[in-house]
Amino acid sequence: MTSRPLDGIRVIDLTRALAGPYCTMLFADLGADVIKVEPPQGDMSRTQGPHREDDELRAFGGYFASINRNKRSIAIDLTTEDGKALLRRLVQDADALIENFRPGVMEGLGLSYETLREVNPRLVYGAIRGFGDPRTGKSPYLDRPAFDVVAQAMGGVMAINGHPDSGPTKVGSGIGDIFPAVLTAFGVMAAVCDAGRTGQGRFVDVAMYDAIVSLCERVIHQHSFAGTVPGREGNDHPLLAPFGVFPASDGWVAIAAPLDKQWARLCEVMDRPELAADPRFATNAARVVHRDEMRAAIEEWTGVRDRAEITARLADTVPTGPVNTAEALFTDPHLTVRNMLAQVEQPGSATPVTLAGQPVKVTGAPPEEYRRAPLLGEHTDEILTELGCRAEEIARLRADRTAH
Incomplete structure (x- = not known):
């Protein structure tokens, strides 16, 4: 054919x-x-x-x-x-x-x-x-x-x-x-x-x-189910954590680890086992509540590493990728x-x-x-x-x- x-x-x-x-x-x-x-x-x-x-x-x-x-x-x-x-x-x-x-x-x-x-x-x-x-x-x-x-x-x-x-x-x-x-x-x-x-x-x-x-489908169901009026939350997700964009030494990188096994893997790569054991971060629901503390811990690790290192260490097991500019798109082998x-x-x-x-x-x-x-x-x-x-x-x- x-x-x-x-x-x-x-x-x-x-x-x-x-x-x-x-x-x-x-x-x-x-x-x-x-x-x-x-x-x-x-x-x-x-x-x-x-x-x-x-x-x-x-x-x-x-x-x-x-x-x-x-x-x-x-x-x-x-x-x-x-x-x-x-x-x-x-x-x-x-x-x-x-x-x-x-x-x-x-x-x-x-x-x-x-x-x-x-x-x-x-x-x-x-x-x-x-x-x-x-x-x-x-x-x-x-x-x-x-x-x-x-x-x-x-x-x-x-x-x-x-x-x-x-x-x-x-x-x-x-x-x-x-x-x-x-x-x-x-x-x-x-x-x-x-x-x-x-x-x-x-x-x-x-x-x-x-x-x-x-x-914008989730806006409708959130208002219907919970009576909330979703607003601007930057790069975070209202129901998932971590799920957003984090600073690297040479730009920004997206990391999404809402599943508990993904969070455990992220903590392992960051060499922060105490975070995986902390009840504030034990589940996705808990991480959403304590989002600011969780974000600070992740940014401490990402902020001193470049996007290439972060992606190389995480992307095979934790959804991760650099925030690409048009210039970067033109050099990406995937595309x-x-x-x-x-x-x-x-x-x-x-x-x-x-x-x-x-x-x-x-x-x-x-x-x-x-x-x-x-x-x-x-x-x-x-x-x-x-x-x-x-x-x-x-x-x-x-x-x-x-x-x-």
């Missing part, structure tokens, strides 16, 4: 910015034919940096490159009747269409799920919105715009992220976009499997707000072996760029390859030809600026 899991699946990608393109990239990386339908001016993120110093073309920067690889691009003006007709033709043989417009945009274009379902009854329609779609539950916030920081704030993650003496803290990575994207990919793929059995597609809707609430540092051509630059690879690994597939993100409309003629357009029709569509 040398096929990729999603070979033969076609996804029409009307997304822009981060959440939607990350979702469709997951499909593309695993073999789906993802056709990125862009407006004549292109996805708004094409102009975002960073850019290579030698890149005078500036077709797109790192933002766009990272989440639009392995796709084909066709530029269509969906405000025109011919443009809408082209999208309907694209949908005829597609397995899924995914968009992340605000509610009502596709309806305003005459391209709603219900309309497109008439063209292709087995079409799965995926939507990522700030507060969901009225088809699945009309939120009082339905018409509000949303970005990652809003989803993180409202979904609860900022209330538990950061140190107790600081204000709410945003997670550095755009999880308010990326986690909804992953859930949408899961939901769309589940519906595609269902359509294979029933011949009928479904509307799949993920709200960014909902996704972050799901990500090289796992093909998580993907080398990809960058138009306008003499040397390839490195992107985060695909973490979903499958057996029996050909070696992972990453095609660069497409130029705007790079595959317009190719895709129109696949739709059965003759050369004169393509020329007309280009002349009246329906296709680019």
Whole structure:
């Protein structure tokens, strides 16, 4: 077997910015034919940096490159009747269409799920919105715009992220976009499997707000079971100890030893048998209560050792790892072996760029390859030809600026 899991699946990608393109990239990386339908001016993120110093073309920067690889691009003006007709033709043989417009945009274009379902009854329609779609539950916030920081704030993650003496803290990575994207990919793929059995597609809707609430699951059960309102606890865990980040002589290291046997092993490595015997630290529950004393003992040991020594002495038996910077990631042999540092051509630059690879690994597939993100409309003629357009029709569509 040398096929990729999603070979033969076609996804029409009307997304822009981060959440939607990350979702469709997951499909593309695993073999789906993802056709990125862009407006004549292109996805708004094409102009975002960073850019290579030698890149005078500036077709797109790192933002766009990272989440639009392995796709084909066709530029269509969906405000025109011919443009809408082209999208309907694209949908005829597609397995899924995914968009992340605000509610009502596709309806305003005459391209709603219900309309497109008439063209292709087995079409799965995926939507990522700030507060969901009225088809699945009309939120009082339905018409509000949303970005990652809003989803993180409202979904609860900022209330538990950061140190107790600081204000709410945003997670550095755009999880308010990326986690909804992953859930949408899961939901769309589940519906595609269902359509294979029933011949009928479904509307799949993920709200960014909902996704972050799901990500913060323990906040919900803690409040329900115990009536507590979880707050910011720095790098500690409210229910597990030790479980956090500790200073080393050259940076920081994460150590998690909540199981009693792990705690005993940590005490052995630190040459502190009295800590293992101390009733204040005998169980995880006791260590949570006496967290400050426990932390002080661990920091006394870690603070005079570098991260490499701490990791070497603990990691085989106690979950341990250094707090890595981007620079450290580029030299970690694990990421090289796992093909998580993907080398990809960058138009306008003499040397390839490195992107985060695909973490979903499958057996029996050909070696992972990453095609660069497409130029705007790079595959317009190719895709129109696949739709059965003759050369004169393509020329007309280009002349009246329906296709680019």
